[in-house]
Amino acid sequence: MDLSPYRDLFVSEARKHLSTFSELIVQLEDSPNDSASIDELFRHAHSLKGMAATMNYEQVVALAHLMEDQLSRIREGNYRLPPALADILLEGVDTLSRMVSAIESGSDTHEDTTRLLGQLEAFRPETEARSPLQGDLPEEEAQESAALAPREFREKDAFQSVRIKTELLDHLVNITGELITNRHYLAESIRVAEATECHKPLQQLTTLLRSLRDEVFKARMLPFTVIAERFPRLVRDLARKQGKEVHFQLTGKEIKLDRGILEEIAEPIVHILRNAVDHGLETAAERTAAGKPGSGLITLTVIRDKEHVEIIITDDGHGMEPEELKLKAVEKGIISPEQAARMTAQEALNLVCAPGFSTATAVSDISGRGVGMDAVREAVHTLSGTLAIQSQHGQGSRFILRFPLTISIIHALIVQCGSFEIAFPLNVVTRTMELQPSDIRKESGGATFLYEGVALPLRRLRQALNLPPPAGAEAAYQAVVVCHVGTSLLAFAVDRIFGQQEIFVRPLRAPLSLLHGVSGATVTSDGRVLFVADAAALA
Amino acid sequence: MSRTVMIIDDSLFIRKILCGILAENGYTVTAEAASGIEAMKNLRTSHPDIILLDIILPDSNGLDLLASIIKTCPTSKVVICSAIGQEQVMKKSLDLGATAFIQKPFTPEKVADVLKSLED
Incomplete structure (x- = not known):
């Protein structure tokens, strides 16, 4: 019988088993007395093995079999999952995932699993930690774990959905x-x-x-869970590497976001989580000395309203000290001592996003690229989102990423600038105005005008886009678009304001992507190109 | 005349591969169900000749489901699909009235053999 038509189904079901398996392991480390999870782990390994046996994927069968064996020992001996075995099992999941990917791509590459199989075969729970599952639990905890509802882990797969590319x-x-x-x-x-x-x-x-x-x-x-399922594992692995104790809480993973946004924010979130474990949280000893529980808490919460989604990452570590950040920024030549003196605490916190501020130029394991907080902010802006940072010295930090629900179709204000039509996403526009020439004050630092009692900087959009100044006499009034950029307001002088329109934004490809101050473009039906302004870059 | 079969298994992969094996051996799959509830809903209106039942389903106790199936479709032959290590359950299934069993992991040949044994 030709089994190849079933390969795609095998791959997609195998992936579901593997991702649940790895989630369960991390969860089980948090609550080691959950024997139902051990049963589930066993069954996922077992189902995967069965499917692979039917398809004649022998390498998958061999590895899944040994993983299943270990779980069955834990189950029968009533042992807790020893951390060392959790490590081996997670490595097993990673290896199986690579095998499944190889099957999917039809490549013949064989994983060298000798060492891993040897480890799995040799591991005995008794040698690691002889801690029987029952009996030594505080009563409350035992009741709590018994009260956990059995989780639905098999998915109904009727003909109600189809897979499309x-x-x-x-x-x-x-x-x-x-x-x-x-x-x-x-x-x-x-x-x-x-x-x-x-x-x-x-x-x-x-x-x-x-x-x-x-x-x-x-x-x-x-659902957010598409990218989030690796986060608990990531936090766990990082914490183990750093010798820190961390509890990770993920809320709202069922909330749905545009695939384009999900793809782009995974890496920034990984960076923030990594920072939280590496720099945010103290060691258990430091925490105890400060009167905190030894185990640190990192939370990731997703919430949404009609138009926006917010991703909030918090840690209860030592927080950031604005004065220290200013000092470091001055040392690195990012700001002058005078600028530092004028800065508010909030502005000082935003310094962590300044290019060149981060000393830890760690190259991320996942992408192989160096990512700093400046790259995080950049990614958030590209998605028309905002990043807010809050921190309380001694109590921890909070990073709030806020995005529109979809990115491709946006409401925009269309303006004219020279021979170009420029679209300002409405989410950055505060209002439009018409100024008399006498309203505009020209000072040494540039033009300003009075807006709600404050002198607001006024940039000429032509200048920001490197376009020549308008020819002919000055107009009787000046059209102005007031935008909020980060936490401050800024106005752009434009030639003419056309009005609002819903536009479909396409990302720019090189060489157009190199254009300064422009984040995308759209082509109108009559063939005109409309550029989308990146207010932050134009500021 | 080709015999009609219903497949009850929560894995889409298993259902589809069983469909393939059955078709190759001249059987007609008339219904598929991913859960006990779905299965019982279906069996109220159609009684296939053979029912392939995965004894571990997300929403049902396999043995209770087996009893309901036998009560609803007394003429259908029920074949239990189950994994190694479930020997106790298999024995109880046969006691309850299941006709045969297929042990997972299965090969197409094994499935064909079991089905053939039902003909005799």
Whole structure:
């Protein structure tokens, strides 16, 4: 019988087993008395082995078999999962995942598993820690673990869903984006032609397009857990490496986000978590001396409202001291002592995102790239999001990442600047204004005007985009767009304000991606290119 | 006439591969179910000749489900699919009225052999 048609199904089911398996191990280390989890672990290893045996994947069978053996020993002997075995089992999961990926890509590469198989075969729980599961538990804890509801770990797989390639989804989004742009063009033509009989069909088209957009975006949404399932493991491994005790709490992993956002934020979150374990949390001894529980707490919480999603990462470590940050920034020549003196505590905290501030230029294991907090902030901005940092000395830090739910279609304010049309995402626009020339004060540091009682810096958008100044006489009034950039306000002088429009943003590819101050573009139906302004970069 | 089969297993992979094996051996799979509830809903309206039942399902006690199936479809032959290490359950299943069992992990040949034994 030809088994190849079943390969994709095997791969997707094997991956589900493996990811649950690794989640369960980390969970089990946190609550070692949960014997139901041991049963589940055993069954996942067993199911995977069975599937692989049917498909004749012998390497997978051999490894899964030994992992299952170890779990069965733990189960029968009523032992807790020793950390050393958890390490070996997690390595087993990683190796199995690589094997599954090799199966998926159809490559013949064979993993060298001799050492791992040897370790699995030789490991005896007795030699690690002789701590029987029952009997030495405080009563409360025993009740607590017994009260845990049995988890549903098998998924119903009826014909209610189909698997489609992500490129197809992206294509659907593209077409939807084109349709939306096209509708604007049609609406404009109808207005110019004064074709009132078209108003009703146009309105219907608008309604239909809106629901099409919503549905297509819904299809692109994935639960946060897609990227989050590796976080508990990551925190655990880092903590073990640092000899620190860490408890990790993840809330809201079922919340759905656009796939594009998920892909981009995984790495920044990893960086923040890594910082929290490496630099945020103290050692158990330091914590005890400071009157804190020996085990540190890191939380990751995802919450969403109608338009936005927030990812909040906290640690209860020693926090950051604004004065120390200022001192370090001055030492590194990032700011002058005078600037430091003028800085508020909040501004000082934001210094950790300044390029060149981070001393730990650690290269991330996962991506192989060097990532600092400046890269984190950059990634968040690229997604039209914001990053807020809070910290209390001695009590810990909090990083809040806030994003729009989808990134490709945005509401934008369209302005003219020279021969270009520029779109400002509405989420950064505070308001638009028309200034008389007499409102504008020209000072040595640049132009400003009075806005709600404060002198607001005014940048010429032409200048920021390296465009020549307008020819001819100065206009009677100046159109201005007030934007918030980070925590401060800033205004851009533009030639003309056209109005709001829903636009479909495409990322720019090289060489256009090198353009300063522009984060994306969209092509209108009549072929004009509209650039999306990156207010932070233009500031 | 080809015989009709229903497959009850929570793994889509197992269901599909069983479908393939059954088709190659001239059987017609008339229904699939991923859970006990789904299975019972289906069995109220159709009675296949053979029912392949995974004894470990997310929402049911396998033995209770087996008893309900036998009560609902007394003419269907029930084949239990179960893993090594479940010998006790297998024995109880046969006592309850299951006709045969297929041990997981299975090969296409093993499945075909068990099905053939039902014909005799």
